Amino acid sequence: MSEEKKTVLNVEDLTVAFNMYQKGAFKKTDLEVIHKLSIDVKEGEIVAVVGSSGSGKSLLAHSILHILPKNAKVGGKIEYCGKELDDKYVKELLGRDIAFIPQSVDYLDPLMHVDKQVIGVYGNKERQREVFDRYHLDERVDTLYPFQLSGGMARRVLISSAVMEEPKLIIADEPTPGLNVEMAMETLNNFRELADKGTAVLMITHDIDLAFEVADRIAVFYAGTVVEIASTLDFIMGRGFLRHPYSAAFVDALPQKKFKPIEGTQPYAGNLPSGCLFADRCPYRDDECAGEIPMRDLRGGKVRCVHAT
Amino acid sequence: MNKKMKNVISESIRMALLLIAVSIIAFFLVINSPIDPLTSYVGPESTLSQEARDEIAEYWGLYDPPAERFMSWVGNIVRGDWGDSITYKRPVKDVISERFSYSFGLMACTWVISGLLGFVVGIISGMREGGWFDRITKYFCLMVKSAPTFWIGLLVLVIFAVELKWFPIGMAVPLGKPANEVTFWDRLYHMALPVITLSIISMSDIMLYTRQKLIEIINSDFILYARARGENEKQIVLRHVIRNIALPAITVQFASFSELFGGMALAENVFSYPGIGTATTAAAVNGDVPLLLGIAVCSAVFVFAGNLMANVLYGVFDPRIKEGVITYEHTHAHSH
Known part of the structure; x- marks a missing residue:
């Protein structure tokens, strides 16, 4: 990635907490689910956020889009093209400059024809037809209800919605589950095409194989934060090129690598260790790991580990 | 279309069953209630003799078995004779x-x-x-x-x-x-x-x-x-x-x-x-x-x-x- 490319999305020290009842308690307390997360996406670039299920990846997307539930508290900084993305600014951008691709067809109104939904509040019929044609959705699809769509059609409808207004930033939340390999590849190639035209794509997925195929950079998500961001090449080269012990373990656990799991589980959001979140599963742990762990630049990537070299 | 017809038929059957059930229950509740149709018809202060009362009751079929009375009431309803209201004399x-x-x-x-x-x-x-x-x-x-x-x-x-x-x-x-x-x-x-x-x-x-x-x-x-x-x-x-x-x-x-x-x-x-x-x-x-x-x-x-x-x-x-x-x-x- 060359230096002159503009940063479209920049997230710094994002913290998300929910004010809620904990198990067995009668008073609402704050449950912090995303901790000091930093990530950035440049124009023409696909950044994949990978991590296991339940690590809060979707919440990252929802906080950028400002669609978190009312009891969420958001801290830190989110910038779009260098300007702070506050409630007011995001309203101007959503559906036009920033598009969201949700996980499934459940995100469509069950009682509305898909063409009207894809047109949304900003589009028009001609543009919708044009986009549908591009994704091989013929005119019969226009007047179908979401429950009548097949998995692949639903996926293409959701992507069509996202590209209606030619956005500068696309945030895709698990765009591939439920699709067979060919369909998944087709979807990812669609993203690649969009990125090659200059769109910045933030793709959230638990499928690292697919991330390998199209992403320019990969961010590894663990226990509510990003522990490492590095170029996809580093991940393909293997653990020796990675910076964080969790990313290394993550790659080792892949079927085509050593298929080797590591001990332990991700810590629960309500019960986090004070220092490094990975410390209790880490083979290199020492006293330094109990302190504050900043995100630092290392060999062209970023890592949140004091020992990484 | 076939499915729709099936729905219409099953709903009609349900309707008929409901009406039969309501009529049976209502009828038997009424004949087991303390209301005497004869007394309510002629009024409590009537000077009608016991023989005359028996005659009217006989004529109305009040001494018949309940099932028979029910059937004759249903028969009349079907023919369009719903009887006369005692309260409104209509x-x-x-x-x-x-x-x-x-x-x-x-x-x-x-x-x-x-x-x-x-x-x-x-x-x-x-x-x-x-x-x-x-x-x-x-x-x-x-x-x-x-x-x-x-x-x-x-x-x-x-x-x-x-x-x-x-x-x-x-x-x-x-x-x-x-x-x-x-x-x-x-x-x-x-x-x-x-x-x-x-x-x-x-x-x-x-x-x-x-x-x-x-x-x-x-x-x-x-x-x-x-x-x-x-x-x-x-x-x-x-x-x-x-x-x-x-x-x-x-x-x-x-x-x-x-x-x-x-x-x-x-x-x-x-x-x-x-x-x-x-x-x-x-x-x-x-x-x-x-x-x-x-x-x-x-x-x-x-x-x-x-x-x-x-x-x-x-x-x-x-x-x-x-x-x-x-x-x-x-x-x-x-x-x-």
Whole structure:
């Protein structure tokens, strides 16, 4: 990635907490689910956020889009093209400059024809037809209800919605589950095409194989934060090129690598260790790991580990 | 089409079974009640001799076995002979059709007003969940739902008729006015208070339902996605919320015919409104068996018609049911 490319999305020290009842308690307390997360996406670039299920990846997307539930508290900084993305600014951008691709067809109104939904509040019929044609959705699809769509059609409808207004930033939340390999590849190639035209794509997925195929950079998500961001090449080269012990373990656990799991589980959001979140599963742990762990630049990537070299 | 025909047939069978069951139960309740049809016919102070009484009872078939009496009553009903009302000294059919025409206006107005008002208020308070408007309307509705109908009727009567004198205190037409001079406005004016009372009561159901359903929908994924695509609150309500709530709300409103009917009977008594409700009470008090049975059968038909319309509407308007993807029971499992 060359230096002159503009940063479209920049997230710094994002913290998300929910004010809620904990198990067995009668008073609402704050449950912090995303901790000091930093990530950035440049124009023409696909950044994949990978991590296991339940690590809060979707919440990252929802906080950028400002669609978190009312009891969420958001801290830190989110910038779009260098300007702070506050409630007011995001309203101007959503559906036009920033598009969201949700996980499934459940995100469509069950009682509305898909063409009207894809047109949304900003589009028009001609543009919708044009986009549908591009994704091989013929005119019969226009007047179908979401429950009548097949998995692949639903996926293409959701992507069509996202590209209606030619956005500068696309945030895709698990765009591939439920699709067979060919369909998944087709979807990812669609993203690649969009990125090659200059769109910045933030793709959230638990499928690292697919991330390998199209992403320019990969961010590894663990226990509510990003522990490492590095170029996809580093991940393909293997653990020796990675910076964080969790990313290394993550790659080792892949079927085509050593298929080797590591001990332990991700810590629960309500019960986090004070220092490094990975410390209790880490083979290199020492006293330094109990302190504050900043995100630092290392060999062209970023890592949140004091020992990484 | 085949499926539709099947539905129509099965609904018709259900209707027939319901009517048979209602007639049997009503009939046997009445003949086992302490009401003596003969005494209520001739009056308690009658000087009729015992022989004459026996003769009439014999002629009426009062000594026949219950099953035989039931069958002869059913036979007459089918032939169109509903008997004569003792209370009104007129054929039951005439009494019911006249009374129903009064009550029908009352129920139709109530049904429309409570439906629209409940729907709109439910949407507003659901959108502002936890806000002052939501809290006030929610507690008001819960209060109304727990209060007896006649008590609310009396309250409305005291406030609007006695204290403020805005509306007449009762009846369907002005007292002492010749029937041919009674205008449409007179009737409407007299209907106002019972309609207000009934609307307040019926509204709470539909309002609480709409509110609950809205909160459910507003937290669903497709609303989240609509937000993410830049739709504002107003667009979300107009484009998605109303569409998704209207159908279940209309269904609930149709299914509420039974409560509407029950509430009407009480409200009519409070306002001395000459509808089917007051006729029912009069029939019960006077031991007017033919009228009582006639009303029981008619009200069963009325309530069943409401439920039937609810079922049919769901099938017509929800594309998922129309295509047979999910069944009516399916959608109702979580709406009730």
